Amino acid sequence: MRVIVWSDDRAGAGLEPQARAEHPEGIASTLAVLLEDELGPRAEITVAGIGDPEQGLGAERLAASEVLLWWGHEAHEQVEDRQVERVRAAVEAGLGFIALHSAHHSKPFRALMGTSCDLRWREGGDHELIWAVDPHHPIAAGVQSPIDLGPHEMYGEPFAIPAPEELVFISSFSGGEVFRSGCCFRRGAGRIFYFGPGHETHPVYRHPGVRRVIANAVGWAASAGRHSPRQSTPGEVDPIWSTR
Amino acid sequence: MRVIVWSDDRAGAGLEPQARAEHPEGIASTLAVLLEDELGPRAEITVAGIGDPEQGLGAERLAASEVLLWWGHEAHEQVEDRQVERVRAAVEAGLGFIALHSAHHSKPFRALMGTSCDLRWREGGDHELIWAVDPHHPIAAGVQSPIDLGPHEMYGEPFAIPAPEELVFISSFSGGEVFRSGCCFRRGAGRIFYFGPGHETHPVYRHPGVRRVIANAVGWAASAGRHSPRQSTPGEVDPIWSTR
Amino acid sequence: MRVIVWSDDRAGAGLEPQARAEHPEGIASTLAVLLEDELGPRAEITVAGIGDPEQGLGAERLAASEVLLWWGHEAHEQVEDRQVERVRAAVEAGLGFIALHSAHHSKPFRALMGTSCDLRWREGGDHELIWAVDPHHPIAAGVQSPIDLGPHEMYGEPFAIPAPEELVFISSFSGGEVFRSGCCFRRGAGRIFYFGPGHETHPVYRHPGVRRVIANAVGWAASAGRHSPRQSTPGEVDPIWSTR
Amino acid sequence: MRVIVWSDDRAGAGLEPQARAEHPEGIASTLAVLLEDELGPRAEITVAGIGDPEQGLGAERLAASEVLLWWGHEAHEQVEDRQVERVRAAVEAGLGFIALHSAHHSKPFRALMGTSCDLRWREGGDHELIWAVDPHHPIAAGVQSPIDLGPHEMYGEPFAIPAPEELVFISSFSGGEVFRSGCCFRRGAGRIFYFGPGHETHPVYRHPGVRRVIANAVGWAASAGRHSPRQSTPGEVDPIWSTR
Numbered sequence: 001m002r003v004i005v006w007s008d009d010r011a012g013a014g015l016e017p018q019a020r021a022e023h024p025e026g027i028a029s030t031l032a033v034l035l036e037d038e039l040g041p042r043a044e045i046t047v048a049g050i051g052d053p054e055q056g057l058g059a060e061r062l063a064a065s066e067v068l069l070w071w072g073h074e075a076h077e078q079v080e081d082r083q084v085e086r087v088r089a090a091v092e093a094g095l096g097f098i099a100l101h102s103a104h105h106s107k108p109f110r111a112l113m114g115t116s117c118d119l120r121w122r123e124g125g126d127h128e129l130i131w132a133v134d135p136h137h138p139i140a141a142g143v144q145s146p147i148d149l150g151p152h153e154m155y156g157e158p159f160a161i162p163a164p165e166e167l168v169f170i171s172s173f174s175g176g177e178v179f180r181s182g183c184c185f186r187r188g189a190g191r192i193f194y195f196g197p198g199h200e201t202h203p204v205y206r207h208p209g210v211r212r213v214i215a216n217a218v219g220w221a222a223s224a225g226r227h228s229p230r231q232s233t234p235g236e237v238d239p240i241w242s243t244r
Numbered sequence: 245m246r247v248i249v250w251s252d253d254r255a256g257a258g259l260e261p262q263a264r265a266e267h268p269e270g271i272a273s274t275l276a277v278l279l280e281d282e283l284g285p286r287a288e289i290t291v292a293g294i295g296d297p298e299q300g301l302g303a304e305r306l307a308a309s310e311v312l313l314w315w316g317h318e319a320h321e322q323v324e325d326r327q328v329e330r331v332r333a334a335v336e337a338g339l340g341f342i343a344l345h346s347a348h349h350s351k352p353f354r355a356l357m358g359t360s361c362d363l364r365w366r367e368g369g370d371h372e373l374i375w376a377v378d379p380h381h382p383i384a385a386g387v388q389s390p391i392d393l394g395p396h397e398m399y400g401e402p403f404a405i406p407a408p409e410e411l412v413f414i415s416s417f418s419g420g421e422v423f424r425s426g427c428c429f430r431r432g433a434g435r436i437f438y439f440g441p442g443h444e445t446h447p448v449y450r451h452p453g454v455r456r457v458i459a460n461a462v463g464w465a466a467s468a469g470r471h472s473p474r475q476s477t478p479g480e481v482d483p484i485w486s487t488r
Numbered sequence: 489m490r491v492i493v494w495s496d497d498r499a500g501a502g503l504e505p506q507a508r509a510e511h512p513e514g515i516a517s518t519l520a521v522l523l524e525d526e527l528g529p530r531a532e533i534t535v536a537g538i539g540d541p542e543q544g545l546g547a548e549r550l551a552a553s554e555v556l557l558w559w560g561h562e563a564h565e566q567v568e569d570r571q572v573e574r575v576r577a578a579v580e581a582g583l584g585f586i587a588l589h590s591a592h593h594s595k596p597f598r599a600l601m602g603t604s605c606d607l608r609w610r611e612g613g614d615h616e617l618i619w620a621v622d623p624h625h626p627i628a629a630g631v632q633s634p635i636d637l638g639p640h641e642m643y644g645e646p647f648a649i650p651a652p653e654e655l656v657f658i659s660s661f662s663g664g665e666v667f668r669s670g671c672c673f674r675r676g677a678g679r680i681f682y683f684g685p686g687h688e689t690h691p692v693y694r695h696p697g698v699r700r701v702i703a704n705a706v707g708w709a710a711s712a713g714r715h716s717p718r719q720s721t722p723g724e725v726d727p728i729w730s731t732r
Numbered sequence: 733m734r735v736i737v738w739s740d741d742r743a744g745a746g747l748e749p750q751a752r753a754e755h756p757e758g759i760a761s762t763l764a765v766l767l768e769d770e771l772g773p774r775a776e777i778t779v780a781g782i783g784d785p786e787q788g789l790g791a792e793r794l795a796a797s798e799v800l801l802w803w804g805h806e807a808h809e810q811v812e813d814r815q816v817e818r819v820r821a822a823v824e825a826g827l828g829f830i831a832l833h834s835a836h837h838s839k840p841f842r843a844l845m846g847t848s849c850d851l852r853w854r855e856g857g858d859h860e861l862i863w864a865v866d867p868h869h870p871i872a873a874g875v876q877s878p879i880d881l882g883p884h885e886m887y888g889e890p891f892a893i894p895a896p897e898e899l900v901f902i903s904s905f906s907g908g909e910v911f912r913s914g915c916c917f918r919r920g921a922g923r924i925f926y927f928g929p930g931h932e933t934h935p936v937y938r939h940p941g942v943r944r945v946i947a948n949a950v951g952w953a954a955s956a957g958r959h960s961p962r963q964s965t966p967g968e969v970d971p972i973w974s975t976r
Contacts, residue, residue: 092603092648094868114600115580115675118722126727129972131422133401136826136921136956145402146420146972157377157414158389160580160676160722165651170401170424172416174973175727176390178375180414187603188648189868224868234606234648239614239663240861240878241906336847336892338624356846359824359919362966370971373728380582380677380712390728404824404920404966407897418729419971431847432892433624468624478850478892483858483907484617484634485662619910621889633890634908645865645902646877658889658912660904664878666863668902 001043001222002065005031006057008050008075009200019200027071027198030205031100031214035069038215050075057083066222067096069214071198072106079107088112092188096221098214101198104159109194112187113161119179120156123199126173128152130181130196130209137168139182139193139216147209153199155179161194169213171196182213184220191224193217245287245466246309249275250301252294252319253444263444271315271442274449275344275458279313282459294319301327310466311340313458315442316350323351332356336432340465342458345442348403353438356431357405363423364400367443370417372396374425374441374453381412383426383437383460391453397443399423405438413457415440426457428464435468437461489531489710490553493519494545496538496563497688507688515559515686518693519588519702523557526703538563545571554710555584557702559686560594567595576600580676584709586702589686592647597682600675601649607667608644611687614661616640618669618684618697622656627670627681627704635697641687643667649682657701659684670701672708679709733775733954734797737763738789740782740807741932751932759803759930762937763832763946767801770947782807789815798954799828801946803930804838811839820844824920828953830946833930836891841926844919845893851911852888855931858905860884862913862929862941869900871914871925871948879941885931887911893926901945903928914945916952923956925949 005028009015012026023030028047035045048056062068068087072079087108091097099109104117132145149171156177162185169182181196195213197204204210249272253259256270267274272291279289292300306312312331316323331352335341343353348361376389393415400421406429413426425440439457441448448454493516497503500514511518516535523533536544550556556575560567575596579585587597592605620633637659644665650673657670669684683701685692692698737760741747744758755762760779767777780788794800800819804811819840823829831841836849864877881903888909894917901914913928927945929936936942 088602089604111599112602114576114602116577120722120725122725122727124727127973129420129422131401133403133422133424134407135402136918138955148972154727156725157375158379158722159377162650162673162675163378163411163653167407167411170414170422172420172422173727174420174729176373176416176418176729177727178373178377178414178416178422180377185650186868187650223870234608234646237608237610237644239610239612239642239661239665240880241662241664241859332846333848355843358820358844358846360821364966364969366969366971368971371729380674382711392728398971400969402966406894406917406919409895417971418973420973421971429894430624431894467626478852478890481852481854481888483854483856483886483905483909484636485615485906485908617908617910619889621891621910621912622895623890645863646867647865651866651899655895655899658902658910660908660910662908664861664904664906666861666865666902666904666910668865 003035003043003045003067003069003218004048004061004065005035005045005069006048006071008072010051011049014074015200022201022203027200031069031071034205034211034214035218038211039218043218050078055079055083057086059086062086062090062095065095067098067218069098069100070103070106070108071100073102073200076106084108084111091190091192094189094224096218096224097190097192098217098221099192099194101196104194112185112192115162116160118160120177122154122175124154124175125151126154126175128171128173130169130171132168133170134166134168137166138220139168139213141216143209143212147207149197149204149207149210152197152202152204155181155196189224191221193221247279247287247289247311247313247462248292248305248309249279249289249313250292250315252316254295255293258318259444266445266447271444275313275315278449278455279459279462282455283462287462294322299323299327301330303330306330306334306339309339311342311462313342313344314347314350314352315344317346317444320350328352328355335434335436338433338468340462340468341434341436342461342465343436343438345440348438356429356436359406360404362404364421366398366419368398368419369395370398370419372415372417374413374415376412377414378410378412381410382464383412383457385460387453387456391451393441393448393451393454396441396446396448399425399440433468435465437465491523491531491533491555491557491706492536492549492553493533493557494536494559496560498539499537502562503688510689510691515688519557519559522693522699523703523706526699527706531706538566543567543571545575547574550574550578550583553583555586555706557586557588558591558594558596559588561590561688564594572596572599579678579680582677582712584706584712585678585680586705586709587680587682589684592682600673600680603650604648606648608665610642610663612642612663613639614642614663616659616661618657618659620656621658622654625654625656626708627656627701629704631697631700635695637685637692637695637698640685640690640692643669643684677712679712681705681709735767735775735777735799735801735950736780736793736797737767737777737801738780738803740804742783743781746806747932754933754935759932763801763803766937766943767947767950770943771950775950782810787811787815789819791818794818794822794827797827799830799950801830801832802835802838802840803832805834805932808838816840816843823922823924826921826956828956829922829924830949830953831924831926833928836926844917844924847894848892850892852909854886854907856886856907857883858886858907860903860905862901862903864900865902866898866900869898870952871900871945873948875941875944879939881929881936881939881942884929884934884936887913887928921956923953925953
């Protein structure tokens with residue numbers, strides 16, 4: 001299982017000091033270590049960033065991978081449209097896609113959703129609880145609900161996404177808001193999971209529940225690749241029953 | 245538009261004193277007045293109760309109605325199975341069904357869902373906020389989100405229902421819980437809406453947002469009846485293309 | 489109710505002779521007359537085309553309309569990206585969008601779906617039957633199922649769309665194929681309906697069942713506009729419960 | 733993986749001569765051999781029937797199994813309501829349930845759906861093609877689409893089920909009809925798959941595509957059991973944030 005962890009923080013150089021203290025080598029590195037710890041040798045994790053050649057999203061690399069994690073924050077608009085279309089098409093062809101936190105506004109996620117993906121937000125000392133509303137979903141396996149995340153940036157409804165095909169988690173915030181924080185979508189052969197946690201100044205990727213969810217999501221998203229490719233090529237075809 | 249409001253509180257006689265003070269003529273009466281006020285002369289509202297002949301659920305009455313509101317609490321198990329099946333079949337044939345508050349455990353709702361409809365709950369001074377996560381849904385039309393419900397019984401996840409076909413509202417509680425408090429389902433020609441508010445000791449049916457939601461839901465559920473009946477009778481049929 | 493009928497056939501000038509005989513003033517004109525006949529004075533129908541200023545898709549015009557029908561065939565790639573984004577955003581803001589026949593490959597439809605929308609096809613003398621699998625849906629109201637369409641271009645599965653939120657019609661073809669030919673989606677406040685019939689050389693828009701479906705779909709897609717706009721502006725907000 | 737194959741044909745004694753020639757030891761036996769061949773030693777297959785103690789549906793047996801396949805035809809009404817509720821509850825608790833062919837009218841399937849599950853049908857020499865409309869679904873893995881089933885009883889729309897959560901297969905019949913022949917549902921922890929093939933006088937369970945689908949479905953339905961049980965017990969609970 002080959003997994004790419006992508007971020008737009010230029011290996012941490014693009015982060016503010018407080019975030020950089022939390023992620024000295026960048027957020028992609030934090031997530032890569034998380035996945036190595038949780039998934040062990042069955043996964044081969046690499047990091048990619050906006051400063052890499054082809055912005056880290058070359059066609060061969062995407063084709064050779066099962067899952068792409070995306071963390072983005074400040075540089076959404078710098079991702080080039082050709083890379084966006086390459087990612088979108090790779091997902092439709094079977095690449096799993098995990099959008100974390102502010103990746104709700106990333107270009108690939110928005111291209112896959114067809115909507116603005118706007119939401120309400122606040123950095124104001126809220127605490128967040130993440131509830132499994134579908135506790136039997138494979139992404140919730142082994143997770144103690146609720147995940148008591150502690151302080152985190154508030155993300156609230158309305159969240160301008162299409163109705164999720166599977167809604168796994170809903171968060172509450174101490175300010176009173178709710179948020180669909182764990183949402184599954186499918187586009188073609190590709191499985192997509194949006195997961196709310198990940199504000200760069202909070203140590204939320206250390207929480208065992210969050211770690212388990214992300215690891216589960218990678219396994220879930222990668223499993224699409226195990227299935228057979230599309231059997232019938234679209235395009236012009238002959239009739240099945242020629243005698244008609 | 246003919247609407248039946250059903251309750252199992254024997255016109256208020258089955259309520260505790262505090263609830264009876266809130267609903268002197270019973271909860272069905274409270275809801276009937278609410279609908280008369282909100283819907284005006286275009287709706288013909290009648291009340292029904294567990295103490296009526298055929299438990300208020302005679303076949304002719306159901307067939308002549310567009311929507312059935314159900315409020316039940318203590319007497320779920322006293323509803324006879326033949327009435328349950330009659331209601332279930334009437335819904336499938338096009339009767340709108342609005343399940344309010346503790347009607348999550350009513351026999352007709354469970355029969356329509358196929359699940360236990362269990363949930364977590366607490367009477368403990370929580371405040372509830374109801375958020376429109378689908379603000380463009382007709383049931384949310386004209387509703388200011390969030391509805392600040394004030395004190396209410398907490399109902400929390402996991403809520404053992406099938407995935408709603410449309411999720412309109414999610415509630416947060418000051419104790420930290422979340423709840424899918426506005427859920428749409430369809431069974432055959434019938435539209436079903438579950439809505440959380442309605443604990444008998446709280447004046448929640450006076451809240452303008454709640455009133456609007458219930459009135460909207462009745463209109464939404466009744467609109468199924470405007471459409472044409474099933475064109476093709478199930479059963480044995482002849483081939484369309486006989487020449488094959 | 490203001491409805492725009494858009495096509496890329498340059499008022500028929502872009503059609504082959506056989507299609508032009510069927511649609512002497514172009515397909516948008518055929519559809520406009522259809523809607524005038526079916527909807528009467530309650531709808532104000534205008535036509536638009538790829539040769540108009542701003543390709544017929546100016547911001548004011550979109551904002552002043554409830555529904556946009558789209559028929560496109562040969563000139564998909566000539567629609568400019570800025571118009572595509574304008575249409576996508578207008579749909580998310582509440583503009584109904586009806587994609588007919590080969591509009592499956594139009595840029596706005598693909599942008600709203602997030603997928604390639606590829607399918608299998610054949611021009612080979614197939615007959616098509618359109619079955620209402622959701623006969624209680626408002627779009628199927630008054631429609632005799634199946635619609636016996638007679639000869640039509642075959643469109644077959646797999647159809648590379650996200651799972652429709654409501655699946656209303658499935659077609660069978662005499663060559664043996666099946667196709668999800670009536671599919672509902674929602675993106676924000678906008679309702680989207682894809683409907684298969686419309687190959688330019690077949691007189692399928694004369695069929696009373698097809699006409700009824702298209703008129704129903706316009707009413708269904710326009711009804712989103714009746715509901716209240718989004719109540720909560722996305723962006724940064726204050727906590728509801730400041731005492732927490 | 734423990735799998736129960738249930739039928740109401742009394743080990744073949746309840747079948748007509750033509751069907752008995754096809755299934756000399758009954759349909760449950762045919763299916764058990766199919767699963768042994770396809771799944772090998774990783775599955776432990778047992779048969780059960782309506783003539784067994786507790787109609788083959790004892791509580792311990794259900795609790796010790798991962799998947800229940802159900803084939804029923806003539807004796808639906810003889811299944812006792814207490815067994816029906818036991819099966820329904822076991823599915824909600826995580827037992828996979830595969831309903832084959834005429835099991836659409838079985839009591840457990842109807843109890844899980846909440847609808848009549850009526851359909852249109854014909855025994856008239858139709859041929860059936862089964863198309864994967866979701867070729868990336870695990871149940872379609874390795875299946876060549878379409879499955880050319882040859883002669884089979886026609887089952888057609890409208891099929892009175894709730895909208896499937898995942899629609900995997902649609903069939904066409906040479907008489908012109910279509911049918912949603914492969915449908916996934918979830919109820920609580922349990923996964924449910926309805927699959928159309930299985931008329932007792934046709935050798936459809938010998939078709940490699942059908943065999944693969946049934947084996948895939950057992951694996952898919954059993955995988956729910958791999959996930960952790962519900963973490964939060966429904967019922968009365970304490971607040972998470974007591975300080976509020």
